[in-house]
Amino acid sequence: MAHKPDSPTPEEAHAPIAGAGRVYPPVIAPGHTFASVTDKISAIVLTRRTSLGWWLGFAAAFALVNVLMMSIAYLLFVGTGVWGINIPVGWGFAIINFVWWIGIGHAGTLISAILLLFKQTWRTSINRFAEAMTLFAVACAAIFPILHTGRPWLAIYWLFPYPNTMDVWPQFRSPLIWDVFAVSTYATVSLLFWFVGLIPDLATLRDRSESRVGRVIYGALAMGWRGSAHHWHRYETAYLLLAGLATPLVVSVHTIVSFDFAVSVVPGWHATIFPPYFVAGAIYSGFAMVLTLAIPIRTMYGLQDFITERHLNNMAKILLVTGLIVAYGYMMEAFMAWYSANTFETYMMRNRMTGPYGPFYLALIFCNGITPQFLWIKKIRTNVVLLFIISLIVNVGMWLERFVIVVTSLHRDFLPSSWGRYSPTVWDWGLYVGTIGLFLSLLFLFLRFLPMISIFEMRTLVPDAAPVPDRRVGRAGHEAAR
Amino acid sequence: MKPSGRPTVYGVMAEFETSHALVDAARRAHHDGYRKMDAYSPVPIEELHDAMHMHDNRLPKLVLAGGIFGGLGGYGLQYYVSAMAYPVNVGGRPLHSWPAFIPVTFETTILAAALTAVLGMLALNGLPQPFHPVFNVPRFALASRNRFFLCIEARDPKFNINDTRTFLASLGAREVTTVED
Numbered sequence: 001m002a003h004k005p006d007s008p009t010p011e012e013a014h015a016p017i018a019g020a021g022r023v024y025p026p027v028i029a030p031g032h033t034f035a036s037v038t039d040k041i042s043a044i045v046l047t048r049r050t051s052l053g054w055w056l057g058f059a060a061a062f063a064l065v066n067v068l069m070m071s072i073a074y075l076l077f078v079g080t081g082v083w084g085i086n087i088p089v090g091w092g093f094a095i096i097n098f099v100w101w102i103g104i105g106h107a108g109t110l111i112s113a114i115l116l117l118f119k120q121t122w123r124t125s126i127n128r129f130a131e132a133m134t135l136f137a138v139a140c141a142a143i144f145p146i147l148h149t150g151r152p153w154l155a156i157y158w159l160f161p162y163p164n165t166m167d168v169w170p171q172f173r174s175p176l177i178w179d180v181f182a183v184s185t186y187a188t189v190s191l192l193f194w195f196v197g198l199i200p201d202l203a204t205l206r207d208r209s210e211s212r213v214g215r216v217i218y219g220a221l222a223m224g225w226r227g228s229a230h231h232w233h234r235y236e237t238a239y240l241l242l243a244g245l246a247t248p249l250v251v252s253v254h255t256i257v258s259f260d261f262a263v264s265v266v267p268g269w270h271a272t273i274f275p276p277y278f279v280a281g282a283i284y285s286g287f288a289m290v291l292t293l294a295i296p297i298r299t300m301y302g303l304q305d306f307i308t309e310r311h312l313n314n315m316a317k318i319l320l321v322t323g324l325i326v327a328y329g330y331m332m333e334a335f336m337a338w339y340s341a342n343t344f345e346t347y348m349m350r351n352r353m354t355g356p357y358g359p360f361y362l363a364l365i366f367c368n369g370i371t372p373q374f375l376w377i378k379k380i381r382t383n384v385v386l387l388f389i390i391s392l393i394v395n396v397g398m399w400l401e402r403f404v405i406v407v408t409s410l411h412r413d414f415l416p417s418s419w420g421r422y423s424p425t426v427w428d429w430g431l432y433v434g435t436i437g438l439f440l441s442l443l444f445l446f447l448r449f450l451p452m453i454s455i456f457e458m459r460t461l462v463p464d465a466a467p468v469p470d471r472r473v474g475r476a477g478h479e480a481a482r
Numbered sequence: 483m484k485p486s487g488r489p490t491v492y493g494v495m496a497e498f499e500t501s502h503a504l505v506d507a508a509r510r511a512h513h514d515g516y517r518k519m520d521a522y523s524p525v526p527i528e529e530l531h532d533a534m535h536m537h538d539n540r541l542p543k544l545v546l547a548g549g550i551f552g553g554l555g556g557y558g559l560q561y562y563v564s565a566m567a568y569p570v571n572v573g574g575r576p577l578h579s580w581p582a583f584i585p586v587t588f589e590t591t592i593l594a595a596a597l598t599a600v601l602g603m604l605a606l607n608g609l610p611q612p613f614h615p616v617f618n619v620p621r622f623a624l625a626s627r628n629r630f631f632l633c634i635e636a637r638d639p640k641f642n643i644n645d646t647r648t649f650l651a652s653l654g655a656r657e658v659t660t661v662e663d
Contacts, residue, residue, distance in 0.1 A: 034524060034628035161563055169568040172560045173582040181589040189596045196600055200626070204524075207623035223610035226617070227625045229508075229521040229530040230538070231607045236526050237541050238603035242596055245549075249592045256585055459525045459628075 027122040028461050029305035037306075037458045041451050042208050044301055050448060053300060058444040064437020071430035072147065080150045082427040089410045089422035094148035095260075096402040097432050100285070101141035101439075102183065102257055103278075103398060106250055107286025108134025109190050112197070113246035116239075122314055124457045125306040129297070129446070130290050131194040136442040137289070138187045140435040145179075147431070175259040182256040189249055193242050196235075199225050200456040254282040261405065267348040268409030271336060277329030281398060284322035284368075287315050288394035293443070295388045297452070306453055309382050316381040319394065323372030326401075330369060344414060352408040356421065361404050367397025492615035492663040493519075493635035494646045495622070496655035501527050504630035507653040509533040511634060514649065518638035522616065522631040544602040545595050552594025556587045615663050633661060 028037075075082055085092040108130040115123035149155040157164050159180045161172075170177050202222035209215045225231070258278035261269035291312065298307040337349035353361050371393045374380050381387065412419045446452065498504045501523060508521050508530055521530050530536075564570075565577040604610070616622050616633060625631050632655075634646050643660065650658045 038524070038627045161559060167568070169563040171570070172564050172586060173572075173579055175585075178585040178589075181586045185589040185593040188593060192596055192600045196603070200524075204626040207626045219612075223604070224612055224614060225609065225626075226614055226622075227522045227524060228607075229523065229527070229534060230536060231609075232523070232526040233531055233536050233538065234541050234603045234606050238599045241542065241545050241599045245592050245596050245599070249589075252585070252588060252592075259585070456525055 027308060027310055028125070028458065029308065032305065032462045034459050034462060037462060038204060038208075038455055041306075041453050041455045041458065042205055044447075045205060045449060045451055046209055046214065051300075054444060054448060058441060061437045061440035061444055064434055065441050066434075066437075067430050068434025068438055071427050071434050072143075074427060075147060075431070076152075080148065082425060084422055084424040084428055086420055086422065088413055088418055088420050089407055091148075091406050091410065092422055093424050093428040093432060094144045096399070096406050097435065098141050098144040098148075099257055099402045099406075100399050101137045101144075101435065103254065103282035103285040103402075104289045104395075105134040105137035105141060105186075105190075105286065106254060106279075106282035107290045108132070108137075109186075109193065109246050109250045110283055110286065111290070112193055113243040113250065116243045117247060120314075121461060122311055124461060125303075125453050126290060126294060126311060126315075127457075128194075128197065128454045129293065129443075129452045130286075131190065131197065132446045132450075132452075133289060133293060133443065134190050134286075135187070135194060136439045136446075138183065138190065139442070140439050142183060142187070143435060143438075144431075175256065175263045178256045179260055182253045186249060186253045189242070189246055193246060196239060196242065197454055197457075198450065199223065199235075200227065201451045201454060203227065204455050205451065251279055254278045261409075266409050266413060267337075267342070267344040268333075268352065268405065271333060273329055273332050273336070277326065277332075280322045280325035280329065281401065284319060284326050285395065285398035287319050287322065288391040288398070291315055291319070291387060291391035292395060295384055295391070297447070299384075301447075301452075303453070306458065312384065312387055313378075313381045316375050316387055316390075319391070320372050320375040323368060323375070323394070327369045327372075330365065348409060348412070351412055352404060355408065355412070357404065357408050357411075360400055361408070364397055364400040364404055367393050367400060371397065490663040491636045491643060492618075492661040493633045493638075493641070494643065494650060495616065495619055495631055495633040495659050495661050496650035496653065497621060497624075497657045497659075498630040498632065498654070499656055501525070501630055503654055504632060505529045505533050507632050507650070507655070510653060511632065511649070515640050516634050516638055516646075518635040518641075520633055520635070522622070522625040522633065524626055524628060524630075538606070541599070541602050541606060545599045548598025548602070549591050549595035553587055553591035555594065556590025557583055559590075560586055615661050618662050619659050621657065621659070636663075 083092060083094070085094070108127075111123050111130045112127040115127075146152045146155055149158060156162075157166070157168065159170065159177070161170050170180075199222060202218050203225035206215055206218040206222050209218055255275040255278065258274035262271055262274040264270060294307055294315075295312070298304055334349055334353075337345040340346070352358070371390055374386075374390060380390075407422050411422055496507065498507060504521055504523060505527060508519070511519055512534055519534070521527075521534065523530070560583040561578060564579070564583075569577050571577075616625075616631075619631075621629070622631060632650070632653075634641060634650065636643075640646075647658050647660070
């Protein structure tokens with residue numbers, strides 16, 4: 001990440017490079033300087049007028065937040081009976097939506113941590129808003145299990161180990177408690193990662209803000225950052241260590257979420273393939289959501305210079321790879337159900353494909369098994385509209401996956417006498433749609449008040465700002481300047 | 483500005499237009515015997531670490547200690563809760579069921595290490611620090627945009643306001659300013 005005066009990074013960033021006979025398009029459009037990158041990104045927050053589109057979008061999203069508030073209020077007033085959950089399907093929408101949101105929350109930290117360790121410079125222009133997306137998605141996810149406890153005001157002592165007057169402690173052998181630790185650690189570390197990345201940019205906003213209020217607020221948040229070499233030295237160390245710590249954390253979170261299912265003995269859940277298959281599914285849905293958001297944002301804010309075709313192409317490739325892993329997971333589930341020769345497993349799989357929820361399974365295979373195959377074609381990977389549509393289909397597909405896993409496994413288990421059906425009520429839908437509103441509202445506020453692209457990391461992709469007398473373009477110029 | 487009302491000098495600051503010029507200047511200042519100085523830049527510059535002979539490796543050690551503390555703490559907590567404070571006999575299975583304690587131990591390790599990395603970085607950097615004398619230089623606002631600054635501080639034994647100004651000007655600085663305290 002550090003700016004090295006003679007590193008090949010600026011050329012790599014600026015000009016198409018020929019490596020192994022292939023030409024890679026640039027990760028930032030040519031002609032940018034430190035000043036232009038700084039001005040262009042900070043102007044979105046500081047000087048550009050808030051567009052009508054922003055107000056309309058925020059108003060629509062905030063209307064859905066009100067739906068969320070009403071759904072929560074009614075739920076707390078009456079109880080979880082307002083949902084469609086029953087016995088045998090005790091988990092329903094709450095867990096489906098929890099897993100869906102947590103999965104979406106995986107792309108941000110993956111982009112910021114794992115791609116940083118692999119020195120993928122193209123991550124730079126998408127990591128900030130992907131991290132923000134992660135935080136908001138995790139916040140939406142956390143709402144569901146907390147409300148699912150029925151009495152959230154008591155959930156504190158059910159979930160967290162602290163000395164209480166009843167001398168009751170949580171059960172640490174339960175995956176549900178592991179989940180509490182995994183999700184809260186993930187939320188905390190993602191927040192730290194995001195905030196640490198923001199500090200130098202907040203200092204930029206403080207220095208460039210023309211209003212006193214802006215200077216005070218951004219100044220307080222920047223904590224007096226002044227770009228000292230000693231500070232940068234420790235900052236870089238801390239950022240790299242955080243990336244190293246977050247990388248296994250990302251993998252652990254959805255692994256532990258999958259344990260919620262896999263540690264049970266329910267047919268359709270009790271499978272050793274769950275952890276890797278869940279992690280791949282999480283990355284898959286996370287990248288789909290990044291594409292769903294990045295494609296309209298780059299058009300609305302004119303950021304095609306920073307979020308280039310190469311970014312979309314690369315994300316589409318990750319979508320394809322993880323989509324194939326997910327498809328492999330579906331095949332293995334079916335294969336293991338047959339190969340186990342276990343009556344209940346075999347029946348579960350047949351019921352999943354052809355039972356009352358069969359159409360959902362077919363839709364799932366269409367969304368997650370067939371749709372991503374179009375991404376083999378480069379013309380589709382670089383077609384913004386088609387890519388946007390595919391990303392939406394994948395989002396729906398990943399929601400269907402969780403619906404199929406939760407509902408079809410539970411509604412017909414070992415004893416036919418206790419079989420049942422599940423359908424969500426209007427309050428289930430209200431809560432779900434409401435969290436989408438919360439997610440979008442937070443995202444709109446983020447786009448308006450914080451730099452959505454990391455300014456200081458974008459600077460590391462361009463050559464030095466001011467011209468040096470005998471300087472030529474490219475690497476030769478850099479050597480001359482030295 | 484001291485209470486007496488007479489401004490005292492914090493140091494002398496030179497402004498450069500490129501990171502090469504800053505690295506060069508820092509190297510020459512160190513070579514010339516200046517030790518109490520700091521460079522300011524809008525991007526991290528790896529070569530400055532060598533140029534200014536920075537050798538602070540306390541943070542990784544702190545993070546390691548934080549991780550070990552988090553791991554032992556998390557495991558200890560689970561042992562205390564499951565075997566001592568609230569022992570629940572489930573079909574005669576052992577109370578100290580260590581495999582089940584691994585996921586939470588892992589999470590608390592990461593949590594404590596990450597918190598140490600961030601809080602340690604801020605503490606070692608002396609942040610939050612609402613005010614610093616370098617902010618008295620109006621053009622210093624560009625340090626977060628596209629300009630590079632080198633400040634030799636008055637507490638350096640070799641510091642002499644006139645000599646140091648001349649020295650910095652000779653390094654190709656665009657502008658040399660006196661920083662008031």
